[in-house]
Amino acid sequence: xxxxxxxxxxxxxxxxxxxxxxxxADVVVIGGGLGGCAATLAALNMGCTVLLTEPTDxxxxxxxxxxxxxDENRWIESFGGTRRYRAWRSMLRTHYRLRYxxxxxxxxxxxxxPGACLVSRLxxxxxxxxQVLRSMMARYVADGRLHIILNAKPVGAQVAGDRILAVRxxxxxxxxxxxxxxxxxxxxxxxxxxxxxNVEHVSGAEPDTGELHASPNPSPDNQQAATWCFALEYRExxxxxxxxxxxxxYWTSYVPRLQPPWPGxxxxxxxxxxxxxxPREASFDPSPGAETRHFNLWTYRRLIAPAVFEKGQFHxxxxxxxWPQNDYMEGNLVGSTLHRERARHLSLxxxxxLQTEVPREDGGxxxxxxxxxxxxxxxxxxxxxxxxxxxxxxxxxxxTVREDHVGKExxxxxxxxxxxxxxxxxxxxxxxxxxxxxxxxxxxxxxxxEIPLGALIPRRVQNLLPACKNIGTTHITNGCYRLHPVExxxxxxxxxxTAYCQRRRTSPHAVYExxxxxxxxxxxxxxxxxxxxxPADLNRQY
Numbered sequence: 001x002x003x004x005x006x007x008x009x010x011x012x013x014x015x016x017x018x019x020x021x022x023x024x025a026d027v028v029v030i031g032g033g034l035g036g037c038a039a040t041l042a043a044l045n046m047g048c049t050v051l052l053t054e055p056t057d058x059x060x061x062x063x064x065x066x067x068x069x070x071d072e073n074r075w076i077e078s079f080g081g082t083r084r085y086r087a088w089r090s091m092l093r094t095h096y097r098l099r100y101x102x103x104x105x106x107x108x109x110x111x112x113x114p115g116a117c118l119v120s121r122l123x124x125x126x127x128x129x130x131q132v133l134r135s136m137m138a139r140y141v142a143d144g145r146l147h148i149i150l151n152a153k154p155v156g157a158q159v160a161g162d163r164i165l166a167v168r169x170x171x172x173x174x175x176x177x178x179x180x181x182x183x184x185x186x187x188x189x190x191x192x193x194x195x196x197x198n199v200e201h202v203s204g205a206e207p208d209t210g211e212l213h214a215s216p217n218p219s220p221d222n223q224q225a226a227t228w229c230f231a232l233e234y235r236e237x238x239x240x241x242x243x244x245x246x247x248x249x250y251w252t253s254y255v256p257r258l259q260p261p262w263p264g265x266x267x268x269x270x271x272x273x274x275x276x277x278x279p280r281e282a283s284f285d286p287s288p289g290a291e292t293r294h295f296n297l298w299t300y301r302r303l304i305a306p307a308v309f310e311k312g313q314f315h316x317x318x319x320x321x322x323w324p325q326n327d328y329m330e331g332n333l334v335g336s337t338l339h340r341e342r343a344r345h346l347s348l349x350x351x352x353x354l355q356t357e358v359p360r361e362d363g364g365x366x367x368x369x370x371x372x373x374x375x376x377x378x379x380x381x382x383x384x385x386x387x388x389x390x391x392x393x394x395x396x397x398x399x400t401v402r403e404d405h406v407g408k409e410x411x412x413x414x415x416x417x418x419x420x421x422x423x424x425x426x427x428x429x430x431x432x433x434x435x436x437x438x439x440x441x442x443x444x445x446x447x448x449x450e451i452p453l454g455a456l457i458p459r460r461v462q463n464l465l466p467a468c469k470n471i472g473t474t475h476i477t478n479g480c481y482r483l484h485p486v487e488x489x490x491x492x493x494x495x496x497x498t499a500y501c502q503r504r505r506t507s508p509h510a511v512y513e514x515x516x517x518x519x520x521x522x523x524x525x526x527x528x529x530x531x532x533x534x535p536a537d538l539n540r541q542y
Contacts, residue, residue: 021175021178022178022179023051023147023178023179023180024051024179024180025048025049025050025147025179025181026048026181026182026183026499026502027039027043027049027183027499028050028051028053028179028180028181028183028184029043029051029052029053029184029185029467030053030184030186030192031055031061031186031187031468032052032059032060032061032187033060033061033187033189033468033487034060034061034062034063034468034487034488034491035061035187035469035487035488035494036052036054036491037059037136037137038082038084038085038467038488038490038491038492039185039467039491039498040052040146040491040495041084041136041137041492041495042084042491042492042493042495042499043495043496043498043499044146045528046496046499046500047499047503048498048502050140050145050146050147051149051181052146052147052149053148053149053152053153053154053179055153056150056385056386057151057378058385059133059134059137059148059150060129060130060133061189061487062189062388062487063129063484064129064130065126065130065377065378065384065385066189066384066385066386066389067230067231067320067377067388068322068388068484069117069120069122069123070089070120070122070483070484070485071119071428071483071484072483072484073426073428073448073485074427075538076089076121076485077111077121079531079534079535080425080426080427080485080531080534081488081489081531082424082485082488082489082492082531083528083530084488084492084529085485085489087136088132088133089122091132092128095131095132096112096114096128097109097112100310100313101310101313102309103307112308113308114303114308114309115302115303115305115318116299116308117299117300117301117303118300118302119301120301123320125304125318125376126231126320127375127377127378130378149177152169152170152172153169153170153192154169154188154196155176155196156168157193157198158178159198162461163462163463164197164461164463166178167179167193182463182502183463183498183501184197184463185465185466185491185495185498186199186464186465187466187467187491188392188468188470189389189392189468190334190389190392190393191203191392191393191394191466191470192393194393194466194470195393197464199395199458200395200396200458200459200460200461201470202220203220203221203223203391203394204218204219204221204222204391204475205217205218205219205222205223205437205439206218206474206475209402209403209474210404211402211403211407211476212403212404212409212410213409213430213442213476214403214474215435215437215439215475215476216259216439217435217437217439221436222435222475223332223391223435223475224432224433224435225433225434225435225436226327226328226332226333226387226389226390227322227328227347227387227388227390227433228326228343228346228383228384228387228388229321229347229377229383229387230320230321230347230351230372230382230383230384231318231373231374231376231382231384232286232321232351232354232370232371232372232382233314233316233371233373234286234287234288234298234315234316234317234319234369235315235316235371236316237369238368238369239368239369240355240368240369240372241356242348242355242372244352245348245349245352246345247342247346248349248352248353251349251350252265252357253265254266254267258434258438258439259440260272260277260440263279266324266325267325268325269281269297271324271325272440274431274433274441274443275441275443277441281293281294282294282296282297283296283297284297284298284354284358285298285360285361286298286367286369287316288306292361293361298319299319301319301320301322302317302319302320303319303320304318318373321351322388323350326346326347326350327433327434328342328343328346328387329435329436333389343387348381348383351370351372351382353366354367355368355370356368390432390433391475391478392469392478394466394469394470394472394473394478395458395466395470395471396458396459397455397456397458397466397471398455398457398459398509399452399454399455399457399472400472400473401449401452401471401472401474401477402474402476403474404417405417405449405477406430406446406447406449406477406480407430407444407445407447409444409445411447414447415447415534416450417449418450418533419450419454421452421518422452422453422533423451423452423453423456423489423522423532424450424451424486424489424490424493424525424530424531425451425489425532425533425534426448426449426451426480426481426483426485427446427447427448427480428446428483429443429446430442430443430445431480432475432478432479442476442479443479448534449480450533450534451471451486451489451493453497453511453512454472454512455473456471456472456490456493456508462507462509463507465498465508466494467490467491467494468490469481469487469490492528493525493530496521496524496525496530497511497521500521504517
């Protein structure tokens with residue numbers, strides 16, 4: 001199904017629902033991010049019907065509408081992600097192999113990385129990642145088992161006791177639709193449904209966790225900086241300088257107020273090293289094949305490297321700007337129009353600074369050939385459709401993952417805690433960006449970890465599950481459970497659990513509490529390609 005057919009079918013469904021003012025399915029998934037997509041695909045594969053809502057016009061969350069290429073573990077090509085997640089990766093690579101001519105000496109067909117970037121084994125255009133996700137859902141849209149309501153955000157919930165009866169979403173045209181189902185999954189980027197349905201939850205840096213690297217500033221408002229990413233294409237010899245942003249003077253003089261201190265102005269090539277907290281120097285040169293004195297920010301999250309493709313298919317390459325220099329630390333974006341707009345102004349100011357003032361290694365300043373590349377993000381201005389939110393509201397769960405379960409320094413054992421109720425695995429550093437209440441980076445190593453079912457089960461509400469970065473972690477452990485393959489695994493396991501409960505006429509709480517149910521559910525997970533434990537010899541390799 002092509003993009004036009006996909007959107008036309010989705011739009012026709014929405015119009016019908018808007019006229020009726022209600023719709024029903026086996027499962028309602030609020031939020032079309034990576035976890036929401038994974039949950040939807042898993043539930044559909046198990047025979048459920050699904051209503052999926054998304055506040056923008058793209059599904060895919062941090063990968064697509066927020067523009068962030070996947071942050072993954074080092075074993076992801078063969079282990080450390082679900083079978084369906086690796087299938088998505090394979091389909092993405094196939095897209096490039098079929099549609100472009102490549103330089104054989106510059107890529108391995110099995111491990112193609114279109115951006116040849118530094119941060120990931122698979123950096124590619126968000127627009128292509130979005131196409132692949134749509135293609136994975138197309139047959140379900142066509143047969144009527146999946147209805148996707150784009151441009152719709154949750155605005156209310158009907159609750160009776162410990163159960164959610166319906167969730168109201170508001171389409172951007174102003175019409176409301178009440179969505180009914182036996183089960184609801186919150187896959188929103190900010191945990192919106194937790195708040196609307198009065199599900200017990202926490203936000204920010206909670207007090208009294210006893211964790212080794214707990215924030216010295218516990219507060220619900222103390223959250224990691226959000227980033228409004230943008231994409232740039234380099235066209236040598238051209239001038240694509242944007243109009244001077246209205247807050248440019250503010251941001252070019254802005255010094256983050258952090259402890260330990262930031263080394264100077266935010267718009268600078270000197271920034272805090274996330275691990276050592278010492279000043280670190282970077283370079284910036286978008287010229288193809290550039291050799292720089294320091295780490296080149298252009299190649300960090302590069303989406304397209306011209307050297308991978310035969311000459312003439314791309315100009316100077318495309319890069320995604322998600323750097324320390326556009327981390328917004330002045331306040332939380334959730335529920336704040338002011339902070340959302342200021343985060344956009346910061347990113348536009350960074351763009352203008354790169355075009356006009358960033359120091360060049362040849363002694364000059366600025367790169368006017370940097371063109372805002374909106375087509376890879378589905379926007380006109382080159383900024384992502386939505387900000388990259390690293391933190392969400394998190395459920396108060398039956399079990400909370402703390403640093404002493406997964407942190408390398410915090411544990412006395414050489415491996416992470418093993419959970420009998422594991423529903424998946426993941427690995428990434430405990431990576432917390434500077435916070436809105438003055439914490440500098442908290443970036444410490446973790447151990448390859450498991451995802452316990454208890455972290456997915458709310459303490460009270462019976463028919464809601466978290467399906468992304470809103471599970472029962474702390475402010476600290478959120479830093480390693482928020483990345484792409486882990487979020488996908490959380491969503492997929494939540495979708496399978498929902499289908500299991502409907503098939504067996506039971507509840508998530510009963511699955512958690514009943515050994516026979518837990519064992520049966522875990523067999524469903526393994527049959528679906530969800531890995532529950534790391535190989536026994538992995539930590540020796542690590």
